[in-house]
Amino acid sequence: MAENPLEARFIGAMLGTFIGDALGMPVEGWPPERIAGAYGSLEDLRGASIWLRLYGAVYGAIHDSGRVSGELPLGCGTYTDDTQMMIGVAESLAACGGFDGTDMARRFVANFDPCRGYGPGAMRAIAKLRQGIPWNRAGGQLFGRRGSFGNGSAMRVAPVGLFYGDDPPALRQAAELSASITHTHPLGLEGAAVQAYAVALAVRQLSGEAFLEEMRAFLRPDSEPFSRKLAAMEGLLRQRSSAREVVAVLGNGTESQESVPAAIYAFLSHPESFREAVVYAVSLGGDTDTIGAMAGAIAGAYHGADALPAGWLDMLENGAKGRDYIRNLARQLYERRAFASGPISDGL
Numbered sequence: 092m093a094e095n096p097l098e099a100r101f102i103g104a105m106l107g108t109f110i111g112d113a114l115g116m117p118v119e120g121w122p123p124e125r126i127a128g129a130y131g132s133l134e135d136l137r138g139a140s141i142w143l144r145l146y147g148a149v150y151g152a153i154h155d156s157g158r159v160s161g162e163l164p165l166g167c168g169t170y171t172d173d174t175q176m177m178i179g180v181a182e183s184l185a186a187c188g189g190f191d192g193t194d195m196a197r198r199f200v201a202n203f204d205p206c207r208g209y210g211p212g213a214m215r216a217i218a219k220l221r222q223g224i225p226w227n228r229a230g231g232q233l234f235g236r237r238g239s240f241g242n243g244s245a246m247r248v249a250p251v252g253l254f255y256g257d258d259p260p261a262l263r264q265a266a267e268l269s270a271s272i273t274h275t276h277p278l279g280l281e282g283a284a285v286q287a288y289a290v291a292l293a294v295r296q297l298s299g300e301a302f303l304e305e306m307r308a309f310l311r312p313d314s315e316p317f318s319r320k321l322a323a324m325e326g327l328l329r330q331r332s333s334a335r336e337v338v339a340v341l342g343n344g345t346e347s348q349e350s351v352p353a354a355i356y357a358f359l360s361h362p363e364s365f366r367e368a369v370v371y372a373v374s375l376g377g378d379t380d381t382i383g384a385m386a387g388a389i390a391g392a393y394h395g396a397d398a399l400p401a402g403w404l405d406m407l408e409n410g411a412k413g414r415d416y417i418r419n420l421a422r423q424l425y426e427r428r429a430f431a432s433g434p435i436s437d438g439l
Protein backbone atom coordinates (compact mmCIF):
# COMPACT_ATOMS: atom_id res chain seq x y z
CA MET A 92 0.00 0.00 0.00
CA ALA A 93 3.04 2.23 0.65
CA GLU A 94 1.25 4.81 2.81
CA ASN A 95 3.39 6.40 5.47
CA PRO A 96 2.83 4.82 8.89
CA LEU A 97 0.60 7.59 10.23
CA GLU A 98 -1.57 7.64 7.13
CA ALA A 99 -1.86 3.85 7.38
CA ARG A 100 -3.17 4.24 10.95
CA PHE A 101 -5.84 6.68 9.79
CA ILE A 102 -6.97 4.16 7.18
CA GLY A 103 -6.71 1.31 9.69
CA ALA A 104 -8.96 3.08 12.18
CA MET A 105 -11.65 3.98 9.66
CA LEU A 106 -11.73 0.67 7.77
CA GLY A 107 -11.34 -1.06 11.16
CA THR A 108 -14.59 0.60 12.25
CA PHE A 109 -16.27 -0.73 9.10
CA ILE A 110 -14.97 -4.28 9.62
CA GLY A 111 -16.02 -4.44 13.28
CA ASP A 112 -19.44 -2.99 12.50
CA ALA A 113 -20.09 -5.41 9.64
CA LEU A 114 -18.78 -8.40 11.59
CA GLY A 115 -20.88 -7.64 14.66
CA MET A 116 -24.09 -6.68 12.90
CA PRO A 117 -25.55 -10.19 12.32
CA VAL A 118 -25.41 -11.08 16.01
CA GLU A 119 -26.36 -7.69 17.52
CA GLY A 120 -28.30 -8.29 20.73
CA TRP A 121 -27.12 -11.88 21.21
CA PRO A 122 -25.65 -12.88 24.59
CA PRO A 123 -22.06 -14.19 24.50
CA GLU A 124 -23.17 -17.76 25.23
CA ARG A 125 -25.44 -17.81 22.19
CA ILE A 126 -22.62 -16.60 19.94
CA ALA A 127 -20.25 -19.20 21.39
CA GLY A 128 -22.93 -21.91 21.07
CA ALA A 129 -23.66 -21.08 17.44
CA TYR A 130 -20.13 -20.45 16.24
CA GLY A 131 -17.83 -22.13 18.74
CA SER A 132 -14.99 -20.61 20.66
CA LEU A 133 -12.80 -17.74 19.63
CA GLU A 134 -10.51 -20.30 17.99
CA ASP A 135 -13.33 -21.39 15.70
CA LEU A 136 -14.19 -17.82 14.78
CA ARG A 137 -10.83 -16.98 13.26
CA GLY A 138 -10.42 -16.80 9.50
CA ALA A 139 -12.37 -15.23 6.66
CA SER A 140 -15.07 -17.90 6.74
CA ILE A 141 -16.41 -16.21 9.87
CA TRP A 142 -18.41 -13.95 7.56
CA LEU A 143 -20.14 -16.76 5.78
CA ARG A 144 -20.88 -18.61 9.00
CA LEU A 145 -22.37 -15.54 10.69
CA TYR A 146 -24.49 -14.51 7.75
CA GLY A 147 -25.57 -18.00 6.88
CA ALA A 148 -26.97 -18.45 10.38
CA VAL A 149 -28.72 -15.10 10.44
CA TYR A 150 -30.38 -15.55 7.09
CA GLY A 151 -31.33 -19.07 8.09
CA ALA A 152 -33.00 -17.75 11.24
CA ILE A 153 -34.94 -15.19 9.24
CA HIS A 154 -36.06 -17.84 6.79
CA ASP A 155 -37.15 -20.16 9.59
CA SER A 156 -39.13 -17.48 11.37
CA GLY A 157 -40.89 -16.52 8.15
CA ARG A 158 -39.78 -12.92 8.48
CA VAL A 159 -38.99 -10.98 5.37
CA SER A 160 -35.39 -10.17 4.80
CA GLY A 161 -36.32 -6.49 4.85
CA GLU A 162 -36.06 -6.71 8.61
CA LEU A 163 -32.37 -7.36 8.14
CA PRO A 164 -31.76 -5.19 5.09
CA LEU A 165 -28.03 -5.40 5.24
CA GLY A 166 -26.17 -8.15 3.47
CA CYS A 167 -22.81 -9.74 4.07
CA GLY A 168 -20.03 -7.21 4.63
CA THR A 169 -22.31 -4.19 4.84
CA TYR A 170 -22.13 -1.46 7.45
CA THR A 171 -24.73 -0.04 9.81
CA ASP A 172 -25.37 3.39 11.35
CA ASP A 173 -22.03 3.20 13.19
CA THR A 174 -19.96 3.46 10.02
CA GLN A 175 -22.48 5.65 8.20
CA MET A 176 -22.26 8.30 10.91
CA MET A 177 -18.46 7.95 11.13
CA ILE A 178 -18.36 8.81 7.43
CA GLY A 179 -20.28 12.02 8.21
CA VAL A 180 -17.84 12.98 10.96
CA ALA A 181 -14.83 12.36 8.72
CA GLU A 182 -16.33 14.12 5.70
CA SER A 183 -17.04 17.19 7.79
CA LEU A 184 -13.62 17.38 9.47
CA ALA A 185 -11.85 16.87 6.15
CA ALA A 186 -13.96 19.41 4.26
CA CYS A 187 -13.94 22.10 6.96
CA GLY A 188 -10.44 21.52 8.32
CA GLY A 189 -11.87 21.13 11.82
CA PHE A 190 -15.12 20.87 13.72
CA ASP A 191 -18.09 22.74 12.25
CA GLY A 192 -21.40 21.79 13.86
CA THR A 193 -23.65 23.06 11.09
CA ASP A 194 -21.70 21.19 8.44
CA MET A 195 -21.46 17.96 10.46
CA ALA A 196 -25.19 17.96 11.23
CA ARG A 197 -25.95 18.55 7.56
CA ARG A 198 -23.85 15.52 6.64
CA PHE A 199 -25.62 13.32 9.22
CA VAL A 200 -28.92 14.29 7.60
CA ALA A 201 -27.63 13.83 4.03
CA ASN A 202 -26.12 10.38 4.71
CA PHE A 203 -29.01 9.11 6.85
CA ASP A 204 -30.47 5.82 5.66
CA PRO A 205 -32.91 4.27 8.16
CA CYS A 206 -32.21 0.80 6.73
CA ARG A 207 -28.79 1.01 8.42
CA GLY A 208 -30.36 0.46 11.84
CA TYR A 209 -30.20 3.71 13.82
CA GLY A 210 -30.97 4.07 17.54
CA PRO A 211 -34.38 5.64 18.31
CA GLY A 212 -32.89 8.76 19.90
CA ALA A 213 -30.57 9.36 16.95
CA MET A 214 -33.51 8.96 14.56
CA ARG A 215 -35.40 11.66 16.45
CA ALA A 216 -32.38 13.97 16.55
CA ILE A 217 -31.80 13.62 12.83
CA ALA A 218 -35.48 14.29 12.14
CA LYS A 219 -35.20 17.52 14.17
CA LEU A 220 -32.07 18.54 12.28
CA ARG A 221 -33.86 17.91 8.99
CA GLN A 222 -36.67 20.21 10.19
CA GLY A 223 -34.14 23.00 10.64
CA ILE A 224 -33.51 22.85 14.38
CA PRO A 225 -29.89 24.05 14.87
CA TRP A 226 -27.16 21.48 15.43
CA ASN A 227 -26.59 22.63 19.02
CA ARG A 228 -30.26 22.43 19.99
CA ALA A 229 -31.63 19.13 18.64
CA GLY A 230 -29.78 16.62 20.87
CA GLY A 231 -30.71 18.40 24.10
CA GLN A 232 -34.39 17.83 23.44
CA LEU A 233 -34.17 14.04 23.77
CA PHE A 234 -34.84 11.72 26.72
CA GLY A 235 -36.76 14.22 28.80
CA ARG A 236 -34.23 16.94 27.89
CA ARG A 237 -31.46 15.07 29.74
CA GLY A 238 -29.99 14.00 26.43
CA SER A 239 -28.94 10.54 25.24
CA PHE A 240 -26.21 8.40 26.78
CA GLY A 241 -26.47 5.87 23.98
CA ASN A 242 -23.20 4.87 22.33
CA GLY A 243 -24.08 6.63 19.07
CA SER A 244 -21.74 9.51 19.90
CA ALA A 245 -18.79 7.17 20.56
CA MET A 246 -19.34 4.68 17.73
CA ARG A 247 -18.72 7.38 15.08
CA VAL A 248 -15.98 9.43 16.74
CA ALA A 249 -12.78 7.75 15.48
CA PRO A 250 -12.04 10.53 12.93
CA VAL A 251 -11.96 13.08 15.78
CA GLY A 252 -9.37 10.94 17.58
CA LEU A 253 -7.30 10.82 14.39
CA PHE A 254 -7.63 14.47 13.45
CA TYR A 255 -6.94 15.93 16.91
CA GLY A 256 -4.65 13.17 18.17
CA ASP A 257 -1.78 15.55 18.95
CA ASP A 258 -3.87 17.93 21.04
CA PRO A 259 -5.87 16.24 23.84
CA PRO A 260 -7.77 19.39 24.95
CA ALA A 261 -8.86 20.08 21.35
CA LEU A 262 -9.67 16.37 20.94
CA ARG A 263 -11.92 16.45 23.99
CA GLN A 264 -13.64 19.62 22.87
CA ALA A 265 -14.26 18.37 19.33
CA ALA A 266 -15.39 14.93 20.56
CA GLU A 267 -17.91 16.47 22.95
CA LEU A 268 -19.17 18.95 20.37
CA SER A 269 -19.56 16.25 17.71
CA ALA A 270 -21.37 14.10 20.30
CA SER A 271 -23.71 16.89 21.34
CA ILE A 272 -25.36 17.04 17.92
CA THR A 273 -27.32 13.94 18.99
CA HIS A 274 -26.11 13.00 22.52
CA THR A 275 -25.94 15.74 25.17
CA HIS A 276 -26.07 13.61 28.33
CA PRO A 277 -22.74 13.91 30.25
CA LEU A 278 -22.15 10.17 29.78
CA GLY A 279 -22.79 10.51 26.04
CA LEU A 280 -20.21 13.30 25.88
CA GLU A 281 -17.67 11.46 28.04
CA GLY A 282 -18.08 8.21 26.08
CA ALA A 283 -17.26 10.02 22.85
CA ALA A 284 -14.24 11.76 24.40
CA VAL A 285 -12.91 8.47 25.86
CA GLN A 286 -13.34 6.57 22.60
CA ALA A 287 -11.71 9.38 20.57
CA TYR A 288 -8.77 9.44 22.98
CA ALA A 289 -8.46 5.65 22.84
CA VAL A 290 -8.00 5.95 19.07
CA ALA A 291 -5.41 8.70 19.57
CA LEU A 292 -3.48 6.61 22.11
CA ALA A 293 -3.52 3.65 19.73
CA VAL A 294 -2.11 5.84 16.95
CA ARG A 295 0.69 6.71 19.40
CA GLN A 296 1.30 2.94 19.83
CA LEU A 297 0.25 2.81 23.47
CA SER A 298 -1.25 -0.36 24.92
CA GLY A 299 -1.38 -2.08 28.31
CA GLU A 300 -0.60 -0.13 31.47
CA ALA A 301 0.77 2.90 29.56
CA PHE A 302 -2.56 3.21 27.72
CA LEU A 303 -4.57 2.94 30.95
CA GLU A 304 -2.40 5.49 32.72
CA GLU A 305 -2.84 8.07 29.96
CA MET A 306 -6.56 7.38 29.84
CA ARG A 307 -6.96 7.80 33.59
CA ALA A 308 -5.30 11.22 33.36
CA PHE A 309 -7.63 12.20 30.52
CA LEU A 310 -10.93 11.33 32.27
CA ARG A 311 -13.01 14.05 33.83
CA PRO A 312 -12.76 13.85 37.64
CA ASP A 313 -16.45 12.96 37.91
CA SER A 314 -16.54 10.45 35.10
CA GLU A 315 -18.07 7.48 36.89
CA PRO A 316 -18.63 4.77 35.80
CA PHE A 317 -15.83 5.14 33.21
CA SER A 318 -13.12 5.56 35.87
CA ARG A 319 -14.36 2.56 37.87
CA LYS A 320 -14.47 0.36 34.78
CA LEU A 321 -10.99 1.40 33.66
CA ALA A 322 -9.69 0.47 37.12
CA ALA A 323 -11.47 -2.90 36.92
CA MET A 324 -9.82 -3.68 33.59
CA GLU A 325 -6.44 -4.19 35.21
CA GLY A 326 -7.82 -7.06 37.30
CA LEU A 327 -9.70 -8.54 34.35
CA LEU A 328 -6.56 -8.47 32.22
CA ARG A 329 -4.49 -10.19 34.92
CA GLN A 330 -7.03 -12.95 35.46
CA ARG A 331 -7.65 -13.73 31.76
CA SER A 332 -11.36 -13.54 32.55
CA SER A 333 -14.16 -15.27 30.63
CA ALA A 334 -16.53 -13.30 28.38
CA ARG A 335 -19.27 -13.67 30.98
CA GLU A 336 -17.03 -12.26 33.73
CA VAL A 337 -15.95 -9.36 31.54
CA VAL A 338 -19.53 -8.52 30.62
CA ALA A 339 -20.61 -8.71 34.27
CA VAL A 340 -18.09 -6.00 35.15
CA LEU A 341 -17.97 -3.79 32.06
CA GLY A 342 -21.34 -4.46 30.39
CA ASN A 343 -22.07 -4.93 26.68
CA GLY A 344 -25.17 -2.78 26.26
CA THR A 345 -26.00 0.09 23.95
CA GLU A 346 -25.16 2.69 26.61
CA SER A 347 -21.86 4.49 26.15
CA GLN A 348 -20.72 3.61 29.67
CA GLU A 349 -21.01 -0.12 28.82
CA SER A 350 -19.85 -0.54 25.25
CA VAL A 351 -16.96 1.95 25.25
CA PRO A 352 -15.20 0.13 28.15
CA ALA A 353 -15.97 -3.22 26.48
CA ALA A 354 -14.35 -2.09 23.22
CA ILE A 355 -11.27 -0.72 24.99
CA TYR A 356 -10.95 -3.99 26.88
CA ALA A 357 -11.20 -6.01 23.66
CA PHE A 358 -8.19 -4.10 22.33
CA LEU A 359 -6.16 -4.17 25.55
CA SER A 360 -6.72 -7.90 26.00
CA HIS A 361 -5.68 -8.65 22.39
CA PRO A 362 -3.06 -6.03 21.50
CA GLU A 363 -1.10 -8.39 19.29
CA SER A 364 -3.62 -8.71 16.47
CA PHE A 365 -6.37 -6.65 14.81
CA ARG A 366 -8.23 -9.82 13.90
CA GLU A 367 -8.24 -11.17 17.45
CA ALA A 368 -9.30 -7.88 19.03
CA VAL A 369 -12.28 -7.50 16.71
CA VAL A 370 -13.43 -11.11 16.88
CA TYR A 371 -13.14 -11.00 20.65
CA ALA A 372 -15.13 -7.74 20.75
CA VAL A 373 -17.97 -9.36 18.83
CA SER A 374 -17.81 -12.49 21.02
CA LEU A 375 -18.72 -10.35 24.06
CA GLY A 376 -22.27 -10.21 22.70
CA GLY A 377 -24.82 -7.46 23.30
CA ASP A 378 -24.23 -4.40 21.11
CA THR A 379 -21.85 -6.38 18.94
CA ASP A 380 -21.74 -4.15 15.86
CA THR A 381 -20.85 -1.14 17.98
CA ILE A 382 -18.38 -2.87 20.31
CA GLY A 383 -16.85 -4.38 17.17
CA ALA A 384 -16.74 -1.00 15.40
CA MET A 385 -15.09 0.78 18.32
CA ALA A 386 -12.60 -2.03 19.00
CA GLY A 387 -11.91 -2.10 15.24
CA ALA A 388 -11.18 1.63 15.29
CA ILE A 389 -8.72 1.31 18.18
CA ALA A 390 -7.01 -1.85 16.91
CA GLY A 391 -6.95 -0.51 13.34
CA ALA A 392 -5.32 2.71 14.56
CA TYR A 393 -2.75 0.66 16.49
CA HIS A 394 -1.84 -1.85 13.79
CA GLY A 395 -2.46 0.19 10.62
CA ALA A 396 -4.15 -0.62 7.34
CA ASP A 397 -1.72 -3.36 6.34
CA ALA A 398 -2.78 -5.44 9.36
CA LEU A 399 -6.42 -5.62 8.25
CA PRO A 400 -7.04 -9.13 6.86
CA ALA A 401 -7.21 -8.89 3.06
CA GLY A 402 -9.91 -11.56 2.90
CA TRP A 403 -12.08 -9.52 5.24
CA LEU A 404 -11.55 -6.29 3.31
CA ASP A 405 -12.61 -8.08 0.14
CA MET A 406 -15.96 -8.90 1.76
CA LEU A 407 -16.85 -5.26 2.49
CA GLU A 408 -19.44 -3.44 0.40
CA ASN A 409 -17.81 -1.12 -2.11
CA GLY A 410 -20.57 1.05 -3.56
CA ALA A 411 -20.85 4.85 -3.53
CA LYS A 412 -19.69 5.24 0.09
CA GLY A 413 -18.13 1.84 0.59
CA ARG A 414 -14.65 0.48 1.17
CA ASP A 415 -12.68 2.55 -1.37
CA TYR A 416 -14.53 5.74 -0.47
CA ILE A 417 -13.69 5.28 3.21
CA ARG A 418 -10.04 4.58 2.40
CA ASN A 419 -9.84 7.80 0.37
CA LEU A 420 -11.68 9.72 3.07
CA ALA A 421 -9.12 8.57 5.62
CA ARG A 422 -6.37 9.83 3.28
CA GLN A 423 -8.08 13.21 2.96
CA LEU A 424 -8.45 13.43 6.72
CA TYR A 425 -4.75 12.70 7.07
CA GLU A 426 -3.80 15.35 4.48
CA ARG A 427 -6.09 17.95 5.97
CA ARG A 428 -4.91 17.28 9.49
CA ALA A 429 -1.46 18.64 8.70
CA PHE A 430 -3.00 22.03 7.97
CA ALA A 431 -5.41 22.14 10.91
CA SER A 432 -4.77 25.06 13.20
CA GLY A 433 -6.47 27.50 15.48
CA PRO A 434 -9.10 27.10 18.17
CA ILE A 435 -12.38 25.35 17.56
CA SER A 436 -15.35 27.70 17.54
CA ASP A 437 -17.73 25.89 19.82
CA GLY A 438 -21.00 27.61 18.97
CA LEU A 439 -22.73 26.29 22.08
Ligand code: R7I
Pocket residue numbers: 171172173208209210211212213214234237238239240241242243244246276345346378380381
Ligand atom coordinates in the same frame (compact mmCIF):
# COMPACT_ATOMS: atom_id res chain seq x y z
O1 R7I B 1 -26.95 6.10 20.78
P1 R7I B 1 -27.77 5.82 19.57
O2 R7I B 1 -27.41 6.51 18.33
O3 R7I B 1 -27.80 4.27 19.32
C1 R7I B 1 -26.70 3.61 18.83
C2 R7I B 1 -27.03 2.17 18.77
C3 R7I B 1 -25.86 1.36 18.32
O4 R7I B 1 -25.91 0.07 18.90
C4 R7I B 1 -26.07 1.27 16.83
O5 R7I B 1 -25.44 0.11 16.29
C5 R7I B 1 -27.60 1.21 16.70
O6 R7I B 1 -28.10 -0.09 16.77
O7 R7I B 1 -28.06 1.96 17.81
O8 R7I B 1 -29.32 6.04 19.86
P2 R7I B 1 -30.08 6.42 21.19
O9 R7I B 1 -31.48 5.99 20.99
O10 R7I B 1 -29.83 7.86 21.50
O11 R7I B 1 -29.43 5.56 22.38
C6 R7I B 1 -29.48 4.16 22.35
C7 R7I B 1 -30.28 3.63 23.54
O12 R7I B 1 -29.66 3.98 24.76
C8 R7I B 1 -31.67 4.21 23.66
O13 R7I B 1 -32.57 3.68 22.75
C9 R7I B 1 -31.98 3.89 25.11
O14 R7I B 1 -32.34 2.54 25.26
C10 R7I B 1 -30.65 4.13 25.77
N1 R7I B 1 -30.59 5.50 26.30
C11 R7I B 1 -31.28 5.96 27.36
N2 R7I B 1 -32.17 5.37 28.16
C12 R7I B 1 -32.71 6.08 29.17
N3 R7I B 1 -32.38 7.37 29.38
C13 R7I B 1 -29.84 6.50 25.87
N4 R7I B 1 -30.05 7.63 26.61
C14 R7I B 1 -30.91 7.31 27.55
C15 R7I B 1 -31.50 8.05 28.63
O15 R7I B 1 -31.23 9.24 28.89
Ligand code: MG
Pocket residue numbers: 171172173207208380381
Ligand atom coordinates in the same frame (compact mmCIF):
# COMPACT_ATOMS: atom_id res chain seq x y z
MG1 MG C 1 -25.23 -0.14 14.27
Ligand code: MG
Pocket residue numbers: 119378379380381382
Ligand atom coordinates in the same frame (compact mmCIF):
# COMPACT_ATOMS: atom_id res chain seq x y z
MG1 MG D 1 -24.94 -1.32 17.73
